[in-house]
Amino acid sequence: MSRAAIPGLPSRYPIGEQLPALYAEDDFAQRFTGGLDTVLAPVFSTLDNLPAYLDPRLAPADFLTWLASWVGAADDPQWPPERRREAVARAVELHRWRGTRRGLVEALRLALGARAEVEDGGGAVWSSTPGADLPPAPSAEVLVRVRPLEPGTRLDLARVHELVRTMSPVHTTCRVEILPAPPAEEGR
Numbered sequence: 001m002s003r004a005a006i007p008g009l010p011s012r013y014p015i016g017e018q019l020p021a022l023y024a025e026d027d028f029a030q031r032f033t034g035g036l037d038t039v040l041a042p043v044f045s046t047l048d049n050l051p052a053y054l055d056p057r058l059a060p061a062d063f064l065t066w067l068a069s070w071v072g073a074a075d076d077p078q079w080p081p082e083r084r085r086e087a088v089a090r091a092v093e094l095h096r097w098r099g100t101r102r103g104l105v106e107a108l109r110l111a112l113g114a115r116a117e118v119e120d121g122g123g124a125v126w127s128s129t130p131g132a133d134l135p136p137a138p139s140a141e142v143l144v145r146v147r148p149l150e151p152g153t154r155l156d157l158a159r160v161h162e163l164v165r166t167m168s169p170v171h172t173t174c175r176v177e178i179l180p181a182p183p184a185e186e187g188r
Helices: 027-048 061-071 081-089 091-096 101-112 157-167
Strands: 114-120 141-148 173-178
Touching: 061 081, 061 091, 081 091, 081 101, 091 101, 101 114, 101 141, 101 157, 141 157, 157 173
Parallel strands: 141 173
Antiparallel strands: 114 141
16 A cells, blocks of 8 residues: 555645735645645655554554564565564564574464474583583484464474574574474364
8 A cells, every 4th residue: 555545635734724825815826735735645644653654563564564674573475464563563572582492482483373392402511529520412403393373274394494494593403393283172
């Protein structure tokens, strides 16, 4: 949708009313400025509502892609509008958690509508005995089990791998398992 395609949008600041009294009765001046009002009304309307355009929960749908590019949010035009708005609104938070278990789980839920379980082989070991043997090296492999939230939904393995790769630390190796969705509840 274009902001200029709003038929009959009145100007809040008609130019003809701001002209000197000499032009108040001039038909040509009033028609000419009326044409300018038609062109400028969408501009004034957009500027008057600028805070709403910058809020992902209120912005027009065609602005979401633009806002997503500002904050580096994942945005897919095929997602439902609610998911796109949440992705933009939570982008900064997800960037903060990038590379962590929590960040990966939230990114998979938000981007793909999937529930994820992440098993990390890393850890820390200490000893109170000086000169004790070093612990065995932890596995650098991370296991990510993913299942769709909705029964009957299939997850695209390539998209899951891509998201896991971009949200995981570079030094880790990730293995992905896609599991079936949980069975539908009886009372639904």
